Amino acid sequence: MLKNDLFLRALRRESVAHTPLWLMRQAGRYLPEYRATRARAGSFLAMAKNPELACEVTLQPLERFPLDAAILFSDILTVPDAMGLGLYFADGEGPKFERTVRSMADVQKLGVPDMGTELRYVMDAVSVIRRELGGRVPLIGFSGSPWTLACYMVEGGGSDNFARIKSMAYNEPETLHALLRVTTDAVIAYLDAQRLAGAQALQVFDTWGGVLAPHLYREFSLRYLVEIAQRLPRGAAVGSTPGNAAGALGAMGEHAPLILFGKGNAPYLEELAASGAEAVGIDWTVSLGEARRRTGGKVALQGNLDPATLYASPEGIAREAARALDDYAAANGGSRDGHVFNLGHGMSPDMNPEHVAALVRAVHAHRIAGA
Amino acid sequence: MLKNDLFLRALRRESVAHTPLWLMRQAGRYLPEYRATRARAGSFLAMAKNPELACEVTLQPLERFPLDAAILFSDILTVPDAMGLGLYFADGEGPKFERTVRSMADVQKLGVPDMGTELRYVMDAVSVIRRELGGRVPLIGFSGSPWTLACYMVEGGGSDNFARIKSMAYNEPETLHALLRVTTDAVIAYLDAQRLAGAQALQVFDTWGGVLAPHLYREFSLRYLVEIAQRLPRGAAVGSTPGNAAGALGAMGEHAPLILFGKGNAPYLEELAASGAEAVGIDWTVSLGEARRRTGGKVALQGNLDPATLYASPEGIAREAARALDDYAAANGGSRDGHVFNLGHGMSPDMNPEHVAALVRAVHAHRIAGA
Numbered sequence: 001m002l003k004n005d006l007f008l009r010a011l012r013r014e015s016v017a018h019t020p021l022w023l024m025r026q027a028g029r030y031l032p033e034y035r036a037t038r039a040r041a042g043s044f045l046a047m048a049k050n051p052e053l054a055c056e057v058t059l060q061p062l063e064r065f066p067l068d069a070a071i072l073f074s075d076i077l078t079v080p081d082a083m084g085l086g087l088y089f090a091d092g093e094g095p096k097f098e099r100t101v102r103s104m105a106d107v108q109k110l111g112v113p114d115m116g117t118e119l120r121y122v123m124d125a126v127s128v129i130r131r132e133l134g135g136r137v138p139l140i141g142f143s144g145s146p147w148t149l150a151c152y153m154v155e156g157g158g159s160d161n162f163a164r165i166k167s168m169a170y171n172e173p174e175t176l177h178a179l180l181r182v183t184t185d186a187v188i189a190y191l192d193a194q195r196l197a198g199a200q201a202l203q204v205f206d207t208w209g210g211v212l213a214p215h216l217y218r219e220f221s222l223r224y225l226v227e228i229a230q231r232l233p234r235g236a237a238v239g240s241t242p243g244n245a246a247g248a249l250g251a252m253g254e255h256a257p258l259i260l261f262g263k264g265n266a267p268y269l270e271e272l273a274a275s276g277a278e279a280v281g282i283d284w285t286v287s288l289g290e291a292r293r294r295t296g297g298k299v300a301l302q303g304n305l306d307p308a309t310l311y312a313s314p315e316g317i318a319r320e321a322a323r324a325l326d327d328y329a330a331a332n333g334g335s336r337d338g339h340v341f342n343l344g345h346g347m348s349p350d351m352n353p354e355h356v357a358a359l360v361r362a363v364h365a366h367r368i369a370g371a
Numbered sequence: 372m373l374k375n376d377l378f379l380r381a382l383r384r385e386s387v388a389h390t391p392l393w394l395m396r397q398a399g400r401y402l403p404e405y406r407a408t409r410a411r412a413g414s415f416l417a418m419a420k421n422p423e424l425a426c427e428v429t430l431q432p433l434e435r436f437p438l439d440a441a442i443l444f445s446d447i448l449t450v451p452d453a454m455g456l457g458l459y460f461a462d463g464e465g466p467k468f469e470r471t472v473r474s475m476a477d478v479q480k481l482g483v484p485d486m487g488t489e490l491r492y493v494m495d496a497v498s499v500i501r502r503e504l505g506g507r508v509p510l511i512g513f514s515g516s517p518w519t520l521a522c523y524m525v526e527g528g529g530s531d532n533f534a535r536i537k538s539m540a541y542n543e544p545e546t547l548h549a550l551l552r553v554t555t556d557a558v559i560a561y562l563d564a565q566r567l568a569g570a571q572a573l574q575v576f577d578t579w580g581g582v583l584a585p586h587l588y589r590e591f592s593l594r595y596l597v598e599i600a601q602r603l604p605r606g607a608a609v610g611s612t613p614g615n616a617a618g619a620l621g622a623m624g625e626h627a628p629l630i631l632f633g634k635g636n637a638p639y640l641e642e643l644a645a646s647g648a649e650a651v652g653i654d655w656t657v658s659l660g661e662a663r664r665r666t667g668g669k670v671a672l673q674g675n676l677d678p679a680t681l682y683a684s685p686e687g688i689a690r691e692a693a694r695a696l697d698d699y700a701a702a703n704g705g706s707r708d709g710h711v712f713n714l715g716h717g718m719s720p721d722m723n724p725e726h727v728a729a730l731v732r733a734v735h736a737h738r739i740a741g742a
Contacts, residue, residue: 170683213655312541
C-alpha cells in the first residue's frame with residue numbers, strides 16, 4: 001500500500017492535490033551523504049553494483065526532501081556492460097567501454113543478458129529499495145534507450161560529435177539496425193525484470209536522440225522507442241481483471257507505466273504521444289504549455305525546469321517553478337492533472353541542497369493561477 | 372562586379388541555376404595548408420589579428436573547392452576582446468577571457484570599441500580579402516550574437532551548463548540586459564564597419580541561444596537579434612535610388628543582407644522570419660522542408676546538413692545532400708530559390724577534404740526531384 005501515490009496518479013492523469021515531483025539525478029554528488037557513501041564504496045561502479053549501497057544512496061534524497069518518487073540508483077550502461085563490453089570510469093572522465101561495436105561481426109557476438117545472473121545486482125537493488133521504501137513513495141526503474149546505449153557502444157564512451165555511430169548510420173545502416181534490435185530486446189527484458197522485482201514505473205532515457213537529424217531520429221531512435229512502448233509488459237492494470245489485455249500480458253508484478261524521456265525530443269512530441277507510452281518526459285527547450293497542446297492529453301507529461309534554475313535564488317526558483325506549473329495548467333483546462341514536475345535534465349554536483357529544498361517546497365505549495 | 376553572385380541572389384530569393392553553398396568553418400584545421408599557415412603565425416590569435424594571414428586562410432578553401440562564398444577568417448570573440456576583456460586560448464582548450472563580467476559595475480566599464488583603431492585589424496582583413504577575392508565570390512562578414520558573446524563574457528570561457536550567466540538571468544536580469552544592450556550596440560557597429568570595409572553579407576552566430584528555455588530565449592537572445600535586424604544599416608539596396616529608405620540608411624558601402632544563424636533556433640523560426648533579417652540559418656535538428664513551411668518564404672534559409680554527414684562515404688554525402696535540397700524545394704513550389712546550402716554547424720578538424728569536395732560536387736550537380 002503506497003502512502004503517497006501522487007506520482008502514479010499523475011502518470012494515470014488522475015486528479016492530484018498537488019503536482020508530484022522528483023528530480024533526475026536526485027541521488028548524486030550534490031549531497032554530502034552521497035559523497036560519503038561513494039568514498040566508502042571506493043568507486044561509482046562498486047556502489048552501483050552493491051544492492052545495499054545502491055539502496056542507501058537511492059533513499060538519501062528522500063530523507064532530506066519530501067519528493068514524490070524514488071528512482072533506482074544505477075547507471076544507464078549496465079546493459080551493454082552485461083553484454084560483455086566492459087564498462088569502466090576513467091578518473092575525471094565519463095563512462096568508457098573496453099570493447100566497442102564497430103562491425104556486423106561485433107554485433108553478432110552480442111546477446112540479451114540473463115537478468116537473473118548477469119544483471120542480478122540490479123534486480124536485487126530494486127527489491128531491497130522497494131522493501132526499504134516501505135510504501136513511502138513509488139520506485140522508478142529505468143534504462144537507457146537503444147539509440148543512447150548504441151552511442152556509447154559504438155563510440156566507446158561519450159562523444160562530442162558522434163562521428164562513429166553517425167558514420168555507421170550513413171554507411172552501414174543494416175549493422176546499426178542489427179545492434180539496435182538486440183539492444184531493444186535487452187532493454188525490454190531489463191525493464192520487465194525491474195518491474196517484476198518491484199519497480200512501479202519505468203523510464204527510458206534517450207539522452208542522445210536529439211543529436212540526430214529528423215529523418216535519422218525517426219529511423220534510429222524513435223522506431224525503437226515505439227517498439228519498447230508497444231512490446232513492454234506493464235503488469236496488471238490498476239483495477240483490471242484477468243480478462244483484460246494488460247492483465248493477460250503481465251501475469252506477475254504490478255502495473256508500471258512507461259515514461260519516455262528524451263533530451264531534444266521537442267520536435268517529436270506528437271509522435272511520442274502516439275507511441276503507446278503512458279508519459280513523455282521533456283527537456284526545457286519547449287514550454288510545458290506547448291507540449292501539452294501538442295500532445296493533446298494523450299499522455300502524461302514530465303518536466304521540465306532547466307536544471308540551471310537551481311543556481312537561481314530561492315525566490316527565483318519559486319518564480320520559475322510557478323511559471324512552469326501555471327503554463328501546464330493553462331493548457332490543460334486549468335488543471336494540474338497529468339503533470340509530473342521534474343527538471344529537463346539531471347542535476348549537477350555543484351548544486352546547493354538548500355535550493356532543492358526551495359524547489360520542492362515551491363512545487364508542493366503552488367496553487368494553480370486562476371484555479 | 373561579381374563573377375559568381377549565386378549566394379547573394381539566393382539571399383534575395385532570386386532564381387539561381389544551382390543552389391549556392393559555403394560551409395561554416397570552411398577555413399580550418401581540416402586543411403593541411405591552414406595548419407601550415409597557423410604554424411607560421413605561431414598561434415590562432417596571431418593569425419586572426421594579421422590581415423594578410425587572415426586573408427590567406429580565408430582563400431584556402433576556395434582554391435580547393437568551387438564554393439560560392441568566402442567568409443572572413445576571424446574569431447567570434449573579437450568584440451569583447453576589444454572591450455578590454457583580454458581574449459586568450461589556453462593550450463588544447465577553448466577561448467578564455469582574462470577578465471569576466473559579473474556585476475553591474477563590471478558592465479558599466481564596458482563601451483563600444485572604436486572600429487577604426489581597436490578593431491582595425493578586422494576591417495583591414497575584410498579589405499584585403501575583398502581585394503584578393505577579385506570578385507570571384509561574395510565575402511561574408513560576421514559577429515557573435517549579443518547573447519552568445521555575453522555567455523563568454525560572464526562565464527569567462529566556454530561552459531557546459533552556463534551556470535553563471537543563467538544565474539544572472541534569474542537573479543540580476545537588469546545587469547544582464549545592460550550587458551546585452553552595450554554588446555548589441557557594439558555588434559551593430561562592428562557589422563556596419565565590416566560592410567563599409569567590403570563585406571557583402573553579414574552573419575550573426577547565436578551559438579548558445581538554444582541553451583535557454585523559451586521565455587528566456589525570447590527575453591535575452593531573440594530580443595537583441597531583432598534589434599540588430601531592425602537597426603543594422605544594410606547599405607543601398609540593389610537597384611535603389613538615394614530616395615529609398617535603404618539608400619538613406621547607408622550612404623556608403625554595398626547592400627549586405629543579414630543572416631541570423633542559431634544553433635537550436637528551430638522552435639523560433641516564425642519569430643526569426645519576422646525579425647527583419649533577410650535570411651535565417653538553421654541547424655540540422657529541423658528539416659529544411661519544415662523550416663520553409665514555417666517561415667513562409669519571408670526569408671531565405673541557410674543550412675542545414677549535420678556536419679557529421681561529412682564522415683559518411685562520398686555516396687552517402689551525395690544522398691544526404693540530395694535529400695536536403697529536394698526537401699527544401701518540395702516545400703518551396705518545386706524551386707531551389709531562396710536556399711543557401713550549408714552545414715548546420717561548423718566543420719571539425721578530423722574531416723576529410725575529399726569528402727568536402729564530394730559535397731560541393733553533389734550540391735552543384737543536383738537536379739531538383741520532379742523539376
